Amino acid sequence: MTKPQIWVASFLFLFIVLFLLQKATKTNAPEKDFSQMGKSMMQQESNENLSGAxxxxxxxxxxxxxxxxxxxxxxxxxxxxxxxxxRDNLINYLRNPNSFMSQKRFQEYKEKYPNMIMPAYSNKDVKDLGKIADYLLSR
Structure with missing residues (x-):
């Protein structure tokens, strides 16, 4: 046998030993079903059943x-x-508050609450923003 053949045989033997060792030490824990995990994550992110509050x-x-x-x-x-x-204006404000900053009332807010920024919720579902708007307008 040549040296390269000895090396290949050694690596093959080592691979087989590690494979058998892995099979022998494998526990019977159920494997994770990632398709189900995706569904549960989507359900957690679903806000259909949440109120505006x-x-x-x-x-x-x-x-x-x-x-x-x-x-x-x-x-x-x-x-x-x-x-x-x-309702529509409030939803639009929640999606992009900066577009309303030229109004007098918001200029006063800028002075009263310096260094505070209302975050934009343009990445949120409009239905959720509608629920929030309905809640706020009912108070």
């Missing part, structure tokens, strides 16, 4: 606007919004 909590709105939505030093109160907003 629950969605606001999930999106982090209560961190700045307060648990009772009456405002904090980080964000204004979110009560009596129906005097300023229609």
């Amino acid at each position: 629950q969605l606001m909590n999930n999106f982090g709105c209560l961190n700045c606007h307060g648990a009772n939505l009456e405002g904090t030093p980080m964000g204004p109160a979110l009560v009596n919004l129906k005097q300023f907003w229609s």
Whole structure:
């Protein structure tokens, strides 16, 4: 046998030994079904059954606007919004708050809440934003 043949035979023998060792030590734990895992993740992300208040909590709105939505030093109160907003305008604001910053009321907010930025929720489902708008306009 030549040296290359000895090396190939050694590697083949080692491979077979490791393969048999792996089979001998394998536990009978069930293998994960990744297709089912994808479904469960999609169900977790589904917000169909959540109310507007629950969605606001999930999106982090209560961190700045307060648990009772009456405002904090980080964000204004979110009560009596129906005097300023229609449902469609509020949804549009939630999707892109920067487009409303030229209005006088928002200029006052910029002075009252310096260095605070309302995040855009353009990546959220419009139906979820509609639920939030309905909730806020009903308060």
